[in-house]
Amino acid sequence: MHSFSGLGLLVVLSSIATTSVSAFKDTSPFFLFSTSNFLPFNHHLTSSSSVQSYLSSTLPACPSDIYILVSQPGVHASDYITRKSAPRLRERVLRKDSAVVSVAAVGEVASGVVDADEVRALLEEKCGAETVVVDVEASSIPKSFEKQPTVVRVDFASLPADKSRAQQLVDNDAFLGTIIDLLPSSKDYTVIYTTSPRDSFPETSDEYLPYDMDSDAYQNPVRVDMKRDVSDATVRADDDDDGKDEGGEKQRNNLPLFEKYQFLSPGIFMGLIAGLLFILILYFGISALGSLKVSYAAFEKDTAPNAAKKQQ
Template sequence: MMNPRQLLLLALGAGIADALKDTSPFILLSTSDLLSSSSNIASATSLLSDVWSSLKTCPSDYYIIATQPGVHAADYSNSKGTPRLREKVLGNDKAIRSNITVTEVLGSLDPTSIRSGLEEECGAQVTRIDGGASGTSLEFEGGPRVIDISFPALSLHGSRLQELSRNDALLADVLDHIPSSKYTLIYVTSPREYEDEDSGSITYSANDDLQAQELLHQDLKRDFAESARKDDTSDDRSLFQKYQFLSPGIFMGFVVAFVLVTILYVGISALLGLEVPYAAFEKDTSPNSQKKQQ
């Protein structure tokens, strides 16, 4: 039976397995009809395949690929972080006809292949915008065109909301200056970083989950080993002092078995003791027997 400490460790292990901190959201909005659907969780490989199957038909004139590193799904729970993008995702923009939103993307989704595919399949030209620079020109030439926006990673401190809001404003300005109503927005993010105790920062990845689970397993093994050592503690008592070989139940079973065997023995002996002459089963053919029957 597990002690309370082992049960607590198992509960912590389940929490580690469920905490997918190395994930980030993905959003695709288009004014065209695209065959795809939203989901809560998806792998980067499968998501990239689904997105490209929708875009390889060249449904738009402009493709805005916005890359936002250093975020998590929780950063978008506040309506003040990305108010303009939020309005489009919630369906308040009637021009949006396709909405593909994935809350948790497992792995890293590299939009380079999407950009290259649009250049080759759709003949799109690429315009790059530095999301952290000031005074960015928002005059775009005719399509088909890929507008590649690279936002800087969000900081680890309290200014995250302001930075995210500033990036959202720039993205909204880009969409407002597109000289066509046919566009597709691909909003790609990557997981945020978490500050270390030594004022450094590390990226929480899947390897961290594996290391935490390995430490948990080692702790559980150590607890089980300690329990086994306690059970195997040397005992100087004799064999008959440590174990009870004749319990009351076993003794009563022996008594009942002896009585039943005795009854069986008496019955069999009585049957074997019966003596019947063979002549008793033969028909009497003597004259005296025939006269008696007459």
């Protein structure tokens, strides 16, 4: 059985890089998960041609009975960063569904998009698959899949650019989840989730400001600069929920003191340096004053007769 890393869903930057989101506006994610065994996935596949080559070398083996080919235009990796954005997709990409044994995901597919039509044609040619198109607007979902192999084509509309995009993504995710739930339990299935980049990024949108991150392991080690929270608690919240067991808190409590707490922040360090300079200046000043040697006689009045004559 081959296992594949599921990005941390996406938004593979396991350690999110400090690059700008604007530098990757023309990228979008790619997901694949299956109840069948797939060839090992090369995590360096970040271009559309590389992902397409991976599919061309893997799918001709016809590993599944049913292929759900999803097209979701107008998205970016940041749309999937939170737990609530696409929970059903997230659950399977992170392999929380015990039926899923193979996962492959790329947080940012650059240099074009993965062509869903080419994937469908490949399955029809190599596997003799029959294509069933799902009417998303009419919510028309086939209740049975008599012939195998079958390609279930699901084309979602491009996400709107306003605040309703998040809800639309959740609705699309629920629709896809319903299709998967209706599949026969005795049949292996593969979901190939392709996307295309969104056309524009609102310059003033809070979604892309640095960052209140309700984030989780939804990330592929890709270079996505989402919104970063300055508090430790927020960053830990989702990572602990999704990537650690319940003993995580106990493990943190058992860490050495200097790994558990930060004792020297940049502000404290600068204050110590400034204080040291002040003490050195004060020391040399006092030393200089102390080195002056003036006799006490210089401050006494001369009462000798000669001195009195001089004064006259």
